[in-house]
Amino acid sequence: MGGKVIWLGAGAAPGVPSLSFGWGHCRADNPKNFRTRTSTFVEIGGVRILIDTCPDIRGQMVRNNIRYLDAVLYTHAHADHVHGIDDLREVNRIMGTNLCIYGGAKTIRYIKHNFSYLIAKADKVKNVVRTPSLVPCVVKANHPFFIKGVKVMPIKLLQHCPECLGYVFNDGEYVHIADFKRVADSAFKAVLGRPKLMSIPLTTPYGAIQHAGLDEVRNVIGRFNPERVVINHMASECDYDEVNAATDDNVLPAYDGLKIEF
16 A cells, blocks of 8 residues: 655654653764654555654644544553643644554553543534544554554554554555564464564663663564664664664664655
8 A cells, every 4th residue: 555654753652852861872963862762653655644642742743744534543541641631622624534543452441531621422522722622542462453454453562561552554555563672472463474563662772671771672673574664662772873784784772753655
């Protein structure tokens, strides 16, 4: 079908520079090391999908002139992936209607509990001039659903707390991996053929209890064997040039505003 992906923000929860560590291991003179938090825009066959609403989402959407959305997918319920959700009210205002948001049961439960004023019923549109109007939709790993003809398969990502999902679009046109330590074996079966493009996080090169390091990321890339890979969700331990030098030619570190068509 063909489409494009824009990495609106390429940073982990603290961003780069962070308040605590500043630029850290990143060279401050490289503008690709300046990173807002991670959100990703996917457009396939004219269908516009946002993955996660980080706290920087308003500025990211303004810079990339994104005004219309057909759906929002959530990977998990951490603040750096959810807490820009109120800015979706502007999309409601522009479009004049509800907007469906998708996520795992625990993620949707978190959103409904903490942002109850956002929630609308599918058959009733709130006064979108005043109030956000989002319709929550629970999805399950390995159970596909469709957004205006685009097939979306949620996949299970393991050992990251809380519950976390990745998403496979159209059987592998685009594969989006969010925070993980290990990818469930069932996830690899969701891809039919060689993926055209994949996004995968590398919070730090050496990893942590809940985050994969570079060796684990390389292993997942090898198993999916995509044509092209973008590494995102990088903290101040990940210098752009060093990550680029440590990965294969078909692997590219993300930077804010990176756009790739497929």
